[in-house]
Amino acid sequence: MHLDQTDKTLLKLLQKDCKQTNKALSNVLGLSVTAVYERIRKLENLGVINNYVALLNKERVDKSFVAFCHVKLVQHSQDYVVKFEREVAKLQEVLECYHISGDYDYILKVLVKDMQEFRTFMVEKLTKINHIGSTHSMFVINEVKHTTTISV
Amino acid sequence: MHLDQTDKTLLKLLQKDCKQTNKALSNVLGLSVTAVYERIRKLENLGVINNYVALLNKERVDKSFVAFCHVKLVQHSQDYVVKFEREVAKLQEVLECYHISGDYDYILKVLVKDMQEFRTFMVEKLTKINHIGSTHSMFVINEVKHTTTISV
DNA sequence: GATGAAACTGTGGTGCA
DNA sequence: TGCACCACAGTTTCATC
Numbered sequence A, B: 001m002h003l004d005q006t007d008k009t010l011l012k013l014l015q016k017d018c019k020q021t022n023k024a025l026s027n028v029l030g031l032s033v034t035a036v037y038e039r040i041r042k043l044e045n046l047g048v049i050n051n052y053v054a055l056l057n058k059e060r061v062d063k064s065f066v067a068f069c070h071v072k073l074v075q076h077s078q079d080y081v082v083k084f085e086r087e088v089a090k091l092q093e094v095l096e097c098y099h100i101s102g103d104y105d106y107i108l109k110v111l112v113k114d115m116q117e118f119r120t121f122m123v124e125k126l127t128k129i130n131h132i133g134s135t136h137s138m139f140v141i142n143e144v145k146h147t148t149t150i151s152v
Numbered sequence C: 001g002a003t004g005a006a007a008c009t010g011t012g013g014t015g016c017a
Numbered sequence D: 001t002g003c004a005c006c007a008c009a010g011t012t013t014c015a016t017c
Helices: A005-016 A022-029 A033-045 A078-090 A115-124 B005-016 B022-029 B033-045 B078-090 B115-124
Strands: A049-056 A065-073 A094-100 A106-112 A132-146 B049-056 B065-073 B094-100 B106-112 B132-146
Touching (some): A005 A022, A005 A033, A005 B049, A022 A033, A033 A049, A049 B005, A065 A078, A065 A115, A078 A094, A078 A106, A078 B132, A094 B065, A106 A115, A115 A132, A132 B078, B005 B022, B022 B033, B033 B049, B065 B078, B065 B115, B078 B106, B115 B132
Antiparallel strands (some): A049 B049, A065 A106, A065 A132, A094 A106, A094 B132, A132 B094, B094 B106
């Protein structure tokens, strides 16, 4: 796989706004509409472009509380790890979950309505998963930056 | 602002795939194409839908290393805070940055090619920002879950 | 990668409940 | 206010060069 400069520019444009017409893109890139169409198809087929999604304003859908939650398991047997990861992936409040190096095993990004809902999430959902040793939560005071755009 | 069940279903569908035609959406929702079109326009105008973007496979664009980086400032004067936030927002390697509660002031999600590039990022970019007291990095071993879909 | 044609979709007007 | 129907302009998509 090799991406030339045109591919990279195209990816940059589509990461910013994927609803642009091929005609608009063709103007920026100095190509024909078909050439743009074929490059996009190529990038999709190569799996460089995963999918196209609508991003919402979380405050407007009443989800204003973001927290990062560290989790440590009591043990690290494969059984426990697999089970925890499967259960946590099911929780819709958990937008992201990573297995990380350091004092804790996992870091989770959790999105809920408010502090009260976060408490409910912790008590009734997260800590209901077995084999969790300890957790440590950090609350987001302010979102400084949040982008889905990868520099290519 | 009030979102009915149809709006919520529509948001769920568009968060999964925003390239679906209004016709396909109208079939799922049991509405006419125009009705779907008008609801989407409404959600855009209300600012519920922020934008439409292409999501990339980070491995396919040679960005396989994710790290979370805690940052503490030496002081918390407004001047220092504003300056740090402005500088960090400019760094393309930083996908997310949050001001958080707890021992550290900020948590950053950093995406680069590999460990070596991370080192370069830390030495030549992040710690070049003034007034940083200390940092603490955690490396992602495995991505368990990563979604942009907010449950509505 | 360009051109041109066919099929389809987005978009806005009008009317109905 | 919200939806359905209709029609046109513009877009996607594909065959051909």
